[in-house]
Amino acid sequence: MIIETQQLRKSFGNKVAVEDLSLTVEAGEVFGFLGPNGAGKSTTIKMLLGLVYPTSGSATLLGKPLGDPSARASVGFLPEHFRFHDWLTATEFMEMHANLCGLSRAEGHQQSAALLDLVGLAPHAARQLGTYSKGMQQRLGLAQAMLGQPALIILDEPTSGLDPVGRRLVRDIIRKLRTEGTTVFINSHLLSEIEVTCDRVAFIKRGRIIHQAPLDELMAGELRLEAKVGPISEAVKAGLARWTPHLRHEGNVLHMTLANEGMVAEVNRYLVEAGVPVYGLQRDRLSLEELFLQIVGEESSA
Amino acid sequence: MSVISPPQARTSDARSARPFRRILTIAWLTFHEARRRKVLYAALGLGLLFLLAYGVGLYNLRDIDEMSGNPFLRAEFSNFLTLAGLYVVNFLMVMMTVLSSVDSLSGEIRSGTIQTLATKPLRRWEIVIGKWLGFAAMLLLYLLIMAGGILLETRFLVGYTPANVLAALALLGLNVLLLLAVALAASSRFSTLASGTLLFGLYGVTFVASWIEQIGTLLENQSAVNIGIVASLLLPSEALWRRAAHEMSSPLSSAFDISPFSALSVPSPAMVLYALLFTTLMLALAIRLFTTRDL
Numbered sequence: 170m171i172i173e174t175q176q177l178r179k180s181f182g183n184k185v186a187v188e189d190l191s192l193t194v195e196a197g198e199v200f201g202f203l204g205p206n207g208a209g210k211s212t213t214i215k216m217l218l219g220l221v222y223p224t225s226g227s228a229t230l231l232g233k234p235l236g237d238p239s240a241r242a243s244v245g246f247l248p249e250h251f252r253f254h255d256w257l258t259a260t261e262f263m264e265m266h267a268n269l270c271g272l273s274r275a276e277g278h279q280q281s282a283a284l285l286d287l288v289g290l291a292p293h294a295a296r297q298l299g300t301y302s303k304g305m306q307q308r309l310g311l312a313q314a315m316l317g318q319p320a321l322i323i324l325d326e327p328t329s330g331l332d333p334v335g336r337r338l339v340r341d342i343i344r345k346l347r348t349e350g351t352t353v354f355i356n357s358h359l360l361s362e363i364e365v366t367c368d369r370v371a372f373i374k375r376g377r378i379i380h381q382a383p384l385d386e387l388m389a390g391e392l393r394l395e396a397k398v399g400p401i402s403e404a405v406k407a408g409l410a411r412w413t414p415h416l417r418h419e420g421n422v423l424h425m426t427l428a429n430e431g432m433v434a435e436v437n438r439y440l441v442e443a444g445v446p447v448y449g450l451q452r453d454r455l456s457l458e459e460l461f462l463q464i465v466g467e468e469s470s471a
Numbered sequence: 472m473s474v475i476s477p478p479q480a481r482t483s484d485a486r487s488a489r490p491f492r493r494i495l496t497i498a499w500l501t502f503h504e505a506r507r508r509k510v511l512y513a514a515l516g517l518g519l520l521f522l523l524a525y526g527v528g529l530y531n532l533r534d535i536d537e538m539s540g541n542p543f544l545r546a547e548f549s550n551f552l553t554l555a556g557l558y559v560v561n562f563l564m565v566m567m568t569v570l571s572s573v574d575s576l577s578g579e580i581r582s583g584t585i586q587t588l589a590t591k592p593l594r595r596w597e598i599v600i601g602k603w604l605g606f607a608a609m610l611l612l613y614l615l616i617m618a619g620g621i622l623l624e625t626r627f628l629v630g631y632t633p634a635n636v637l638a639a640l641a642l643l644g645l646n647v648l649l650l651l652a653v654a655l656a657a658s659s660r661f662s663t664l665a666s667g668t669l670l671f672g673l674y675g676v677t678f679v680a681s682w683i684e685q686i687g688t689l690l691e692n693q694s695a696v697n698i699g700i701v702a703s704l705l706l707p708s709e710a711l712w713r714r715a716a717h718e719m720s721s722p723l724s725s726a727f728d729i730s731p732f733s734a735l736s737v738p739s740p741a742m743v744l745y746a747l748l749f750t751t752l753m754l755a756l757a758i759r760l761f762t763t764r765d766l
Contacts, residue, residue, distance in 0.1 A: 181765075218590045221765040242592035252583040254500070256507040268496040269591035271489055313587060 177226035186212040188376030201367035209376035245314030249325035255299035270317040284312040303330035360457040399446030497601025522620040549631035556621040572654040574663040595762040633719035642715035652753035659761035677702040681709040688736035707746040710738040
């Protein structure tokens with residue numbers, strides 16, 4: 170187990186940031202931590218990293234109790250509000266952090282250069298960080314989190330300051346980390362990012378985990394299908410009721426909700442056999458965003 | 472029979488075994504910041520200007536004993552001038568120490584730069600000690616340049632060197648280390664502004680109390696003397712200056728003089744010991760406050 174928390178709780182005065190958090194993250198998975206603003210995501214991360222002390226509960230990071238600095242030797246972290254010493258150059262910044270990670274001078278030098286190159290900052294390595302844009306600083310933060318090839322990388326909102334190119338880069342880096350066996354813990358409300366990168370997700374609200382599941386399982390629920398079709402008779406349309414209770418026909422597009430993937434093929438065969446020209450089928454899975462609203466929304470109305 | 476440990480375990484063992492290197496890295500960062508932010512150069516520039524002004528003044532006053540015809544006057548006057556110069560240096564050091572370090576921890580906490588530092592495999596105390604060492608190196612170097620400048624100028628321009636110079640310099644250095652520890656302790660818990668106000672406020676109180684003590688000594692008023700002693704216990708900074716001034720004074724001058732730069736009521740060696748202890752305790756307090764807080 171890479172991360173294991175038991176009834177972790179944090180309150181600031183009488184404001185409860187994290188209520189009762191029990192969570193496990195296994196080795197090698199990309200774990201998405203989702204929740205609305207103020208749900209306690211960042212506080213949870215800060216507790217895991219020893220920045221904030223839990224009020225009660227316990228947790229282990231890489232099998233070691235919270236606050237053990239030797240566990241942090243194998244953890245990389247990109248903070249949400251990334252701010253770095255802006256009078257350092259990127260190379261100085263990376264090499265200083267490499268020192269703190271315990272890398273030798275040669276290793277630190279080599280890894281700093283390689284990581285700056287990976288995040289596309291090599292041409293700006295000699296510039297002071299004060300002249301960096303927000304996106305560049307975030308990339309640098311990501312590079313810094315990968316120093317020393319940690320077993321676990323925690324990214325708090327890793328794409329908040331990035332343009333689409335930067336987001337693609339982060340996505341590619343996360344994939345690369347996964348193939349290398351690194352565990353990645355992502356805290357984000359950019360759900361499209363989570364959707365393409367994560368293996369498992371947990372939803373947190375008001376400091377509690379309200380739902381936790383592998384992404385496949387979550388997304389395996391009902392899906393929506395859009396079929397672009399030619400002329401279709403009312404009788405054929407009525408026949409679709411076998412698969413879907415809700416059918417909408419707008420222009421030349423049929424919108425339907427299906428229970429599973431197998432039905433997509435069945436609907437297609439039905440339409441073709443009924444002599445309806447099918448120009449395109451687009452399945453549109455219930456997006457994570459909708460799931461998020463469902464799960465988080467359900468709780469709030471309860 | 473040897474078992475090859477997995478690379479992860481091996482590196483993390485090696486990594487946790489080097490606190491010294493991590494402390495030096497933080498110290499380097501601290502020193503480097505002062506340099507990059509031009510604090511160091513501004514201080515050096517102003518310091519050199521002061522040394523120049525002092526030298527010019529000294530040069531113009533060098534014949535004063537011949538004018539008055541008093542043989543004792545030369546040594547007395549030279550001593551007075553040296554102490555006046557060092558008094559300003561000490562004051563400058565107090566300012567520099569507080570101003571440069573008071574934002575150190577609180578500033579990093581507020582801006583968030585501390586988050587990437589504190590999540591590295593280092594302990595919180597290593598950050599505090601690293602910063603203390605970085606500032607100490609910078610400020611002691613500055614003290615050496617400034618006090619050394621004054622002493623060299625008086626030596627070459629009027630041919631005078633006060634007694635016990637090394638002991639006096641050590642006391643001024645201890646004053647820097649002491650204020651640094653207090654500044655870090657305040658800065659680890661309070662905002663920069665609050666810490667600065669606290670430190671200068673405290674310094675101001677002991678400064679005034681020190682005068683009350685001096686006058687009390689002159690008028691043989693014991694309660695006035697006690698006020699000074701209590702204030703010195705609160706912050707033994709001004710007491711260290713007075714002890715240093717006492718070390719450098721000739722017996723004659725301390726018997727006759729009353730000037731802002733000399734000490735009538737001399738803090739005892741016990742006070743120096745207390746200042747050492749105070750510095751250690753403040754450093755321990757800084758570590759404790761910084762280690763137990765949320766970042």
